[in-house]
Amino acid sequence: MKVRFTKMHGLGNDFVVFDAVRQRITLDPERLRRLADRRFGVGCDQILLVEPPRLPGTEFHYRIFNADGSEVEQCGNGARCFARFVREQGLTEHDEIPVGTAAGAIRLHLEADGLVRVNMGRPRLAPVEIPFQAEHEAPLYDLEVAGEHHQIGAVSMGNPHAVLLVEDVETAPVASLGPAIEHHPRFPQRVNVGFMQRLAGDAIRLRVHERGAGETLACGTGACAAVVSGRLRGLLDERVRVDLPGGGLIIDWRSPDDVVWMTGPAESVFHGEIVL
Numbered sequence: 001m002k003v004r005f006t007k008m009h010g011l012g013n014d015f016v017v018f019d020a021v022r023q024r025i026t027l028d029p030e031r032l033r034r035l036a037d038r039r040f041g042v043g044c045d046q047i048l049l050v051e052p053p054r055l056p057g058t059e060f061h062y063r064i065f066n067a068d069g070s071e072v073e074q075c076g077n078g079a080r081c082f083a084r085f086v087r088e089q090g091l092t093e094h095d096e097i098p099v100g101t102a103a104g105a106i107r108l109h110l111e112a113d114g115l116v117r118v119n120m121g122r123p124r125l126a127p128v129e130i131p132f133q134a135e136h137e138a139p140l141y142d143l144e145v146a147g148e149h150h151q152i153g154a155v156s157m158g159n160p161h162a163v164l165l166v167e168d169v170e171t172a173p174v175a176s177l178g179p180a181i182e183h184h185p186r187f188p189q190r191v192n193v194g195f196m197q198r199l200a201g202d203a204i205r206l207r208v209h210e211r212g213a214g215e216t217l218a219c220g221t222g223a224c225a226a227v228v229s230g231r232l233r234g235l236l237d238e239r240v241r242v243d244l245p246g247g248g249l250i251i252d253w254r255s256p257d258d259v260v261w262m263t264g265p266a267e268s269v270f271h272g273e274i275v276l
């Protein structure tokens with residue numbers, strides 16, 4: 001069956017987006033993997049489905065699938081692309097769009113300057129909510145990885161993140177340590193792994209090895225998790241510019257009881273049709 005899609009990206013974190021409101025889309029993990037592969041399909045980090053609402057007070061439901069076919073709870077760059085998509089496709093006329101996800105409802109705001117501002121909700125810090133195996137909640141945890149000792153922050157933005165502080169993101173062992181921590185047994189649902197370099201109280205550099213996708217050019221929930229972890233360690237201010245390989249995001253997080261705000265771009269690249 002032929003279905004229409006739009007190829008989009010948020011700072012180079014790229015997506016295939018389907019309107020599953022006006023189209024009937026059925027995707028199994030193998031089909032998703034082929035779709036995400038640049039040789040057998042379109043090629044992307046994640047696939048996004050725009051569906052009719054499921055939660056009260058929301059206008060749409062939003063499902064996210066990694067390139068490995070796994071369905072996940074949240075995607076920050078994808079949320080911004082979602083907002084751009086539903087406006088461009090005429091699925092809504094609103095500038096403020098409440099959306100349901102597997103992690104609960106979030107609110108997307110299309111700004112006059114073309115950026116998208118997203119209320120990503122409150123970070124989850126209790127180990128059981130991340131999920132991460134630890135006796136008590138703490139800003140830092142000791143983690144043995146392949147015989148080496150590391151200190152990590154552990155934060156959920158609906159999806160799980162480990163955050164490491166490094167001297168220089170350029171030389172950080174993303175390709176080796178990222179997969180090793182992603183599959184660490186203390187993260188029963190695997191984990192995204194962020195490598196954060198502090199530039200100043202209001203600025204960091206970040207690289208992210210993403211669960212189910214590998215290193216991406218940007219990770220929105222990873223940027224949120226890094227700022228939360230940095231603030232819990234007393235290293236960062238309330239407003240932080242996060243420089244990722246694909247570009248910059250602004251993350252605002254006042255205090256543990258507050259939600260995390262993420263502001264950044266979202267772009268459509270091309271439209272196409274594919275046989276599913």
Ligand SMILES: N[C@H](CCC[C@H](N)C(=O)O)C(=O)O
Pocket residue numbers: 013045046064066072073074075076077078159160192210211212213216218219220221222
């Ligand atoms: N790989 C993530 C999902 C995509 C998140 C990322 N692309 C973002 O912008 O937040 C996970 O398995 O939780």
